[in-house]
Amino acid sequence: MNTRDSILARVREALRGSTGHSARHGEPQGDLSSHSIPEEELLRRSVAEADTAESEVHATDGSIGVRRVLPKVPDDFAGQVALFAERCDSLKTEFLPCADDAAVSAQLKLLSDREGWESVAFPASSEIGALLANLSIAKLEVSRSTVKTDLEKVSAGITGCDALIAQTGSVLLTAISGGGRALSVLPGHHVVIASASQLVSDLPAAFELLERKYAPNFPSFMTFITGPSRTGDIERVLVLGAHGPRKLTVVLIGGEGGGKVIGEK
Amino acid sequence: MPSAASQFNTDATRMVADLGHRQMVQLSLSGYQKARTGNANRFQDWESARSRAAAIKDEAILHLDRYLEQFEEKLVARGAKVFWANDAVEARAYILDLARAKQARAIVKSKTMVSEEIHLNEALEKAGFQVVESDLGEFIVQLRHEPPYHIVFPAMHLTRGQISDLFQQKLGAAPTSDPEALTMTARKALRQAYLAADMGITGANFAVAETGMISITENEGNARLTSALPKTHVVLLGIEKILPRLADLSLFLPMLATAGTGQQLTCYNSLVGGPRSLEEIDGPEEMHVVLLDNGRTRLLADAEQRDSLRCIRCGACLNVCPIFRNVGGHAYGTTYQGPIGSVITPHLRGLQSWQHLSQASSLCGACTETCPVKIDLHHHLLQNRRNGVAEKGSPFQQIGFKAFAFVVNRPRLFGFAVQAMKCFAPLQRLFDATPADPVWPWTKSRVLPSFARKSFRDLWKQRTT
Ligand code: SF4
Numbered sequence: 001m002n003t004r005d006s007i008l009a010r011v012r013e014a015l016r017g018s019t020g021h022s023a024r025h026g027e028p029q030g031d032l033s034s035h036s037i038p039e040e041e042l043l044r045r046s047v048a049e050a051d052t053a054e055s056e057v058h059a060t061d062g063s064i065g066v067r068r069v070l071p072k073v074p075d076d077f078a079g080q081v082a083l084f085a086e087r088c089d090s091l092k093t094e095f096l097p098c099a100d101d102a103a104v105s106a107q108l109k110l111l112s113d114r115e116g117w118e119s120v121a122f123p124a125s126s127e128i129g130a131l132l133a134n135l136s137i138a139k140l141e142v143s144r145s146t147v148k149t150d151l152e153k154v155s156a157g158i159t160g161c162d163a164l165i166a167q168t169g170s171v172l173l174t175a176i177s178g179g180g181r182a183l184s185v186l187p188g189h190h191v192v193i194a195s196a197s198q199l200v201s202d203l204p205a206a207f208e209l210l211e212r213k214y215a216p217n218f219p220s221f222m223t224f225i226t227g228p229s230r231t232g233d234i235e236r237v238l239v240l241g242a243h244g245p246r247k248l249t250v251v252l253i254g255g256e257g258g259g260k261v262i263g264e265k
Numbered sequence: 266m267p268s269a270a271s272q273f274n275t276d277a278t279r280m281v282a283d284l285g286h287r288q289m290v291q292l293s294l295s296g297y298q299k300a301r302t303g304n305a306n307r308f309q310d311w312e313s314a315r316s317r318a319a320a321i322k323d324e325a326i327l328h329l330d331r332y333l334e335q336f337e338e339k340l341v342a343r344g345a346k347v348f349w350a351n352d353a354v355e356a357r358a359y360i361l362d363l364a365r366a367k368q369a370r371a372i373v374k375s376k377t378m379v380s381e382e383i384h385l386n387e388a389l390e391k392a393g394f395q396v397v398e399s400d401l402g403e404f405i406v407q408l409r410h411e412p413p414y415h416i417v418f419p420a421m422h423l424t425r426g427q428i429s430d431l432f433q434q435k436l437g438a439a440p441t442s443d444p445e446a447l448t449m450t451a452r453k454a455l456r457q458a459y460l461a462a463d464m465g466i467t468g469a470n471f472a473v474a475e476t477g478m479i480s481i482t483e484n485e486g487n488a489r490l491t492s493a494l495p496k497t498h499v500v501l502l503g504i505e506k507i508l509p510r511l512a513d514l515s516l517f518l519p520m521l522a523t524a525g526t527g528q529q530l531t532c533y534n535s536l537v538g539g540p541r542s543l544e545e546i547d548g549p550e551e552m553h554v555v556l557l558d559n560g561r562t563r564l565l566a567d568a569e570q571r572d573s574l575r576c577i578r579c580g581a582c583l584n585v586c587p588i589f590r591n592v593g594g595h596a597y598g599t600t601y602q603g604p605i606g607s608v609i610t611p612h613l614r615g616l617q618s619w620q621h622l623s624q625a626s627s628l629c630g631a632c633t634e635t636c637p638v639k640i641d642l643h644h645h646l647l648q649n650r651r652n653g654v655a656e657k658g659s660p661f662q663q664i665g666f667k668a669f670a671f672v673v674n675r676p677r678l679f680g681f682a683v684q685a686m687k688c689f690a691p692l693q694r695l696f697d698a699t700p701a702d703p704v705w706p707w708t709k710s711r712v713l714p715s716f717a718r719k720s721f722r723d724l725w726k727q728r729t730t
Contacts, residue, residue, distance in 0.1 A: 003348075003349040003350060004349040007333075007351060007504065007556070008334070010558065010562035010566075011329050011330045011504070011562055012330050014562050014563075014571075015327065015329070066516050068309060069308055069310045069311070069313045069314040070308060070314070070515070071307040071519075071529070072309055142546065144547075146546070146547075148494055168529055175541070175542075175545045175547075179546065180545060180548065181493035181548045182490075182494060185486050185493065207512045207515050208512075215476075218538055220343065220548055221535065221536070221545075223533055224530065224535075225533060226528075226531065227532050228532070229484070229533075230484050232484075233402035233448075234425055234428055235424065236293045236296055236297070236418070236421070237425075237445075239444050239445045241449075241452065242451075242484065242485035242486060242487070243401075243452060243486040243487040243490055244489060244490070244532070245486070
């Protein structure tokens, strides 16, 4: 029997019940209230105890049930933008709403000057290049032939995304929208360009979006980015930029339902 | 070698006397407590969230065979390789062979408790591979040749001064008392490791059966780099990590962050479902997933305690445990410390050698109350005690309890025994808490309660007459 079959056989054997510790070793002395209950019953109880109603519906009620327990999110766009901004604030993400493309270009120029960028990287043949037209610094268009040590040296990586999540202040991106796996994590500053229409209310909505957009052919890599990289491993003191970017900036284009979507085919 | 139990007694006694260490641990955890409570309160209904999470995990566990097969099928369809390992030996052998076949010189790892469980680093280093832990806390304890102190905060026991000394010694860094400067030293050293590594090894927090993906929760970005840059990505995970559906993560990700670190969501929650695909520009060429049993099916077979397989390794039960907070993580001598470690280690490594951990508990139930997936931890500690005695009690336990049962089943004999003890009590007082005290094992660290002037039986008699 190969290892796969032997593990699966043990799993099935274990689930058939009746091999619990009390059964294997005979009736123990003393009363722990549960040892005399048949294993079948115990099994049922351990599930039931979790909350019968809940466990029966959770498989079918999908996002509705989860939404009842997760942190509350306003229904309207303005409220969601405000919540996203508030989350960014406490996460130390810089959040820059912009009216249109021209405003984005101007913001990126300001950012570049303020941070003293020497170079930027962005996905090849994306609309991001056009937004960077007025930046007169080195530009690396990331493609299959990009060398990772070069990417490591750039001042900032600029990417699109799949969604922004108001509930958590997160950016959802994939190997497709994020220009691969490395661009959004290797450079010291990550700038995300999102359109207002990409803002979703909460985590269940973000997963629904992923399913709708990609299933069954999901990108090999998808990540929820919630603030710049951080650690508390030394005396639990918060330090930003442990291994990933020290800075995270989210640029939002347009008002409700509007804006340009970057990184979409 | 002393037995695990006597080693535990020695270490625990030493640590409890170390006041500085205890203060350090309390201080580290005080911020966590506040943040955690704050974030649990953001949930509309944290208690229902716990019930849901427990029910979803139960669903996965009760159909584990089916979900494991589905997970494998989906993952393989996307070009990953899946290896099933019965135990630590098989898991290590597979990864060693792979490292040899890939001619990996440098291996970078991100935090995975399963690799501690199977002692992967030692095996790889012995075979001549260079292995670097990339999680900051893990990196620090690796430099100190120590196991992690806590499943979530591996270097929680160290002061910045100790870490600075360590970095001076091992990395030639300048002395500093600034956590940020220390972090940057590690960042620089580790950047080189990522870029040079041919193989990256990560764990996984969840394995999604529906879509064949692993989910990694982290704050630093080291797991992202480890799974992005090297040519080969190896994932090591226990078979209990399964979740049925992708959407289940919308509950589990924020719950893990809240219970684990007191965050609403950790910085990076990444889903990896295979090596890079054709239209993607980077990522590993190969992804290997090692599914490990190593005693988990034994736990599954124990219907009374199989809810322990719900564990998402958030570490919350350690943080609230009065025993953990006083003896510290290293005294346990196990991969998994704290209440969950005391519950599952007897199943993973043998009841007789590890049941002493279940004795080291006041059964206060703080762990059960805090656990995000509602594992009945403190009752399992009690069950381990029962099982340990039922299986093979010590001669003292066997004779002692038999004698006790004999006496208490005979009212007159019991009354006589109580009287005899009362007479004996003043004699004991003479030697109280000295080595000459016949009940010295008790009185050396506790006070012997004195007999009430009237026993319950006396009072009862008075009442009825
Ligand atoms: S037993 Fe519960 S509280 Fe402890 S680590 Fe596991 S999930 Fe967290």
